[in-house]
Amino acid sequence: MAYTEEELKKELETKEYEYGFYTDIESDTLPKGLNEDIVIAISKKKEEPEWMTEWRLEAFRVWKEMDEPEWANVKYKKPDFQDISYYSAPNKKPKYNSLDEVDPELLETFEKLGISLEEQKKLAGVAVDIVMDSVSVATTFKKTLAEKGIIFCSISEAIQEHPELVKKYIGTVVPRKDNFYAALNSAVFSDGSFCYIPKGVRCPMELSTYFRINQAGTGQFERTLVIADEGSYVSYLEGCTAPSRDENQLHAAVVELIALDNAEIKYSTVQNWFPGDKEGNGGVFNFVTKRGLCEKNSKISWTQVETGSAITWKYPSCVLKGDNSIGEFYSIAVTNNFQQADTGTKMIHLGKNTRSTIISKGISAGQSQNSYRGLVQVNSRAENARNFSQCDSLLMGNKCGAHTFPYIETKNKSAQIEHEATTSKIGEDQIFYCNQRGIDTEKAIALIVNGFSKEVLNKLPMEFAVEAQKLLEISLEGSVG
Amino acid sequence: MLQIKDLHASVEDKKILKGINLEVNAGEVHAIMGPNGSGKSTLAAVIAGKEEFEIKKGNITLEGEDLEELAPEERAHQGIFMSFQYPVEIPGVSVTNFIKTAINESRKARGLEDMPANQMLKLIREKAELLEIDRKFLSRSLNEGFSGGEKKRNEIFQMAMMEPKLAILDETDSGLDIDALRIVANGVNKLRGKDNAIIVITHYQRLLEYIVPDYVHVLHDGKIVKSGNKELALELEDKGYDWIKQEAVL
Ligand SMILES: Nc1ncnc2c1ncn2[C@@H]1O[C@H](COP(=O)(O)OP(=O)(O)O)[C@@H](O)[C@H]1O
Ligand SMILES: [Mg+2]
Numbered sequence A: 001m002a003y004t005e006e007e008l009k010k011e012l013e014t015k016e017y018e019y020g021f022y023t024d025i026e027s028d029t030l031p032k033g034l035n036e037d038i039v040i041a042i043s044k045k046k047e048e049p050e051w052m053t054e055w056r057l058e059a060f061r062v063w064k065e066m067d068e069p070e071w072a073n074v075k076y077k078k079p080d081f082q083d084i085s086y087y088s089a090p091n092k093k094p095k096y097n098s099l100d101e102v103d104p105e106l107l108e109t110f111e112k113l114g115i116s117l118e119e120q121k122k123l124a125g126v127a128v129d130i131v132m133d134s135v136s137v138a139t140t141f142k143k144t145l146a147e148k149g150i151i152f153c154s155i156s157e158a159i160q161e162h163p164e165l166v167k168k169y170i171g172t173v174v175p176r177k178d179n180f181y182a183a184l185n186s187a188v189f190s191d192g193s194f195c196y197i198p199k200g201v202r203c204p205m206e207l208s209t210y211f212r213i214n215q216a217g218t219g220q221f222e223r224t225l226v227i228a229d230e231g232s233y234v235s236y237l238e239g240c241t242a243p244s245r246d247e248n249q250l251h252a253a254v255v256e257l258i259a260l261d262n263a264e265i266k267y268s269t270v271q272n273w274f275p276g277d278k279e280g281n282g283g284v285f286n287f288v289t290k291r292g293l294c295e296k297n298s299k300i301s302w303t304q305v306e307t308g309s310a311i312t313w314k315y316p317s318c319v320l321k322g323d324n325s326i327g328e329f330y331s332i333a334v335t336n337n338f339q340q341a342d343t344g345t346k347m348i349h350l351g352k353n354t355r356s357t358i359i360s361k362g363i364s365a366g367q368s369q370n371s372y373r374g375l376v377q378v379n380s381r382a383e384n385a386r387n388f389s390q391c392d393s394l395l396m397g398n399k400c401g402a403h404t405f406p407y408i409e410t411k412n413k414s415a416q417i418e419h420e421a422t423t424s425k426i427g428e429d430q431i432f433y434c435n436q437r438g439i440d441t442e443k444a445i446a447l448i449v450n451g452f453s454k455e456v457l458n459k460l461p462m463e464f465a466v467e468a469q470k471l472l473e474i475s476l477e478g479s480v481g
Numbered sequence B: 001m002l003q004i005k006d007l008h009a010s011v012e013d014k015k016i017l018k019g020i021n022l023e024v025n026a027g028e029v030h031a032i033m034g035p036n037g038s039g040k041s042t043l044a045a046v047i048a049g050k051e052e053f054e055i056k057k058g059n060i061t062l063e064g065e066d067l068e069e070l071a072p073e074e075r076a077h078q079g080i081f082m083s084f085q086y087p088v089e090i091p092g093v094s095v096t097n098f099i100k101t102a103i104n105e106s107r108k109a110r111g112l113e114d115m116p117a118n119q120m121l122k123l124i125r126e127k128a129e130l131l132e133i134d135r136k137f138l139s140r141s142l143n144e145g146f147s148g149g150e151k152k153r154n155e156i157f158q159m160a161m162m163e164p165k166l167a168i169l170d171e172t173d174s175g176l177d178i179d180a181l182r183i184v185a186n187g188v189n190k191l192r193g194k195d196n197a198i199i200v201i202t203h204y205q206r207l208l209e210y211i212v213p214d215y216v217h218v219l220h221d222g223k224i225v226k227s228g229n230k231e232l233a234l235e236l237e238d239k240g241y242d243w244i245k246q247e248a249v250l
Helices: A005-019 A036-045 A050-064 A104-113 A117-122 A142-147 A155-161 A163-169 A180-188 A428-436 A441-457 A462-475 B040-048 B072-077 B095-109 B117-130 B148-162 B178-191 B230-239 B241-249
Strands: A027-029 A088-090 A126-132 A135-139 A151-154 A193-197 A206-212 A223-228 A233-240 A249-251 A254-259 A264-271 A284-294 A299-306 A311-314 A317-320 A326-335 A340-349 A355-364 A369-378 A386-395 A401-410 A416-425 B002-011 B014-024 B029-033 B054-062 B080-083 B090-094 B166-170 B197-201 B215-220 B223-228
Touching: A036 A050, A036 A180, A050 A163, A050 A180, A151 A155, A155 A163, A155 A193, A155 A223, A163 A193, A163 A223, A180 A254, A180 A284, A193 A233, A223 A233, A223 A264, A254 A264, A254 A299, A264 A284, A264 A462, A284 A299, A284 A326, A299 A311, A299 A340, A299 A441, A299 A462, A317 A326, A317 A355, A326 A340, A326 A369, A326 A441, A326 A462, A340 A355, A355 A369, A355 A401, A355 A441, A369 A386, A386 A401, A386 A441, A401 A416, A428 A441, A428 B072, A428 B090, A441 A462, A441 B090, A441 B095, B002 B040, B014 B040, B014 B054, B014 B223, B029 B040, B029 B230, B040 B054, B040 B072, B040 B080, B040 B166, B040 B197, B072 B080, B072 B095, B080 B148, B090 B095, B095 B117, B095 B148, B117 B148, B117 B178, B148 B166, B148 B178, B166 B178, B178 B197, B215 B230, B215 B241, B223 B230, B230 B241
Parallel strands: A126 A206, A193 A223, A206 A233, A223 A254, A233 A264, A249 A284, A254 A284, A264 A299, A284 A311, A284 A317, A299 A326, A311 A340, A317 A340, A326 A355, A340 A369, A355 A386, A369 A401, A386 A416, B029 B197, B029 B215, B080 B166, B166 B197
Antiparallel strands: A027 A088, A126 A135, A151 A193, B002 B014, B002 B054, B215 B223
16 A cells, blocks of 8 residues: 555544535525436536436436336335425535534444444445445545556446546446436436456455435435446445334435456445334335346455344345356345345356355344345356355344245256255353353344354344444344343 | 342243242352252243243342342343253354353443453353363354254353352253263352352252362252251262152142
C-alpha cells in the first residue's frame, strides 16, 4: 500500500465528517407515482446522457408489461407502485464538526453493532462509500485506489466519468427484462456503487459500502456494478442498517458482478433492514436481484448474512460461463417474529469443469418463515460440472417454519451433484447444559447459533464477521423465554 | 455448604424424589450410589436447577442461601458445577470457545472483567495437561463425535477450569477405561480442598477406589435408605443392590 497507517488515519480524520448521517436534510423529492415523465425527470436530475435516459425508458416500458412474481413462499400486501416517490436526494452536503451532531439513533445502532463512526475512523484498511438516501455522499481513499487504476465511485459518477465502462456492462448480467423488480430498478435506480479493477490488479483493501434508507416513503433502488478485469481481485463489502419505521418500504436493488478471465470477486453482505416490530407491522420489503458472470478460470463468491427485512426475496447467483470457473454461495438467513425470507441461489453451469458450492444456514424463530430456494443447472456443454450443496435449518420454538426447495436440472451426464440437508432444533438440553456452566439463555442461544453458522461466518472478512455475530445476537434477542 | 431438607421433586406429576435429606460440608466428598432409576440424576439436576423438575416439598440451601429462586446459571455463578451423565453436543462451538465463554460469563456475574487471553491460554494449557488432553481436541466441536470417555474427560476438564465450590459428578466413570479413570480421578482429587465439596454419583465401587469418599449414601426409590462410610460401598459391591432393596422393604 502506498499509504502508511499514520497517513491513512490522518486522511480519515479529515474525511470522516463528510459521510455523516442526517435525518433533517431537506430532500429534493419527486411527486409520487411512476410514468415516463418521472423516469425522464430522474434521469435529468442526475444530468445523465441521453443513452442512459433511453435505457431507463426501455426498462420502464418492459416493466409496465410485467406482473409481480408470486412463486416465492412469502405473503404480503403488494406495494402500490403509484404511491411511492421514486427520487429523493439530499440537497446539501453537510459537514459536521463532531460526532455529537450525528443522528443519535444511528449512532446507537452502530454502537450496538460495534461499528460506531468512532471505530470506523480506526478501520484504516477499509474504504467507505456511504450511500445515504439516493445520492452517494462521499468516497474516501480514492487517491490510494486511483494509484492502482481502481475506480470506486457512485454509479451516477461512473455514468458521467466512465460512460464507456457503464455502457458496456450495465444490464449484461441482469437484463432489464430479467424480472419485475430488476426492470423496475433499471427504470428508476437512484444511485449505487460502481467498481472497476484493472487487469492484473489486486485491490489492496476491502471496498465497503453502507446503505441506509433515510426518507420516509421513498423506496430505494440501488444499482451496483462491479467489474474485475482479467486476472484481478477484489473483496467487496456491502452492509446496511436502517432505523425503525412504521411504513412498509420497498427496496429493489440490482447488483451485477463481472469476473473476466482469471479474476476473482468476493462479495460480502450484512443485511439488516428494519424487519418490522414484534407484531409484524412495518418493515422493509427487500426484493433484490444479484448475479455474477464468471469468465474463464474466474471465481465469484457470495457471502451473505441476512437478518433484516419483513420480506426478503433474494437469490445471489453465478453464471459459470467460462471453462473452469467457480461459483460459491455462503448464506446465513435469520428470521424472527413475523419475518419471511425466501432466499437462495442459482448456479448456472455453462462452461466445462465448472464448480459450485452452496452452503446455506437458515435460522428461524418466533412465527417466521424461512425458505431456501436453490437452482443448480448444468447445460449440455458443461462437461464435468460439479456442485455441492448443503442446506441446514435451525428452528427455535414450534411456531416458525423452515422450508427447502432445491431444484436440479442437468443436461450433461458427466455432472456430479451432491445435496445435503439437515434440520435441527435448539434443544432444552443444550440450553440447560450452557446454563449449568454459567451461560444465560440469551447468550447460550447466541453461542449455539454462532456455532451453527460458523462455516459461513468464517468466510466473512474479519471485522465484518464480528459485526455479523453481534447482528445475529441482536436479531434473536427475546426469541426465547 | 449444601443442605437438603425433606426434598420432594416430581416431573409431570410423577414423583421421583421422595424426601431426601443430605448435608455436605466444605472439604467433604460424598458418594451417592443406587440402582438404575432410583433418582440419582434427578437429584443432581434438581440441585443444578433444571426447570423440568418441580420441587413439591422441602428445600435446598447453599451456604445458607435458598436455591429455589435461582436460575441454573445463577447457581453456577454461586459455584455449583455438574458433570453430566450425558453431555450434550453443540456443533460448531469449540471446547475452547465454550469454556472461555463459561468462565467469562461467570466472571461477569461477579463483576469481574473478562479473563485476559494469555491468562486463559495458560490456564487451558495447564488443565489440559492435568487431564492429558490433546491440544487438537480443544478445537473440536463440543462433544460432537466424542467417544464416551472423551465426553467425560471433557466434563472434568471444564470442572478443573471453573474450580467450583461444589462439584456434582454424575456417573463420570461410565465409559472410561482404567487409564482414563485414573486420569479423571486425579483431576477430581486436585480439586479437593478444605473449601470445596464433591458429590460423586456412581453405580460402581470402582471409581471410589480412586476418589475416596468420606461418606456413602444409597439412594433407592427416591430416598436415601442407607448412609455410611467408604466401607458401605464395598459392602454394596459384595451384596448387590437387592440387599438394600430388601432392607428398604423391611
Ligand atoms: N424428564 C423425565 N420425565 C419423566 N420421567 C423421568 C424424567 N427424568 C427421570 N425420570 C424418571 O425418574 C426416575 C429416576 O431417574 P434418574 O434420576 O435418571 O435415575 P438414575 O440416575 O438413578 O438412574 C426414573 O424412573 C426415570 O424414568
Ligand atoms: Mg443417572
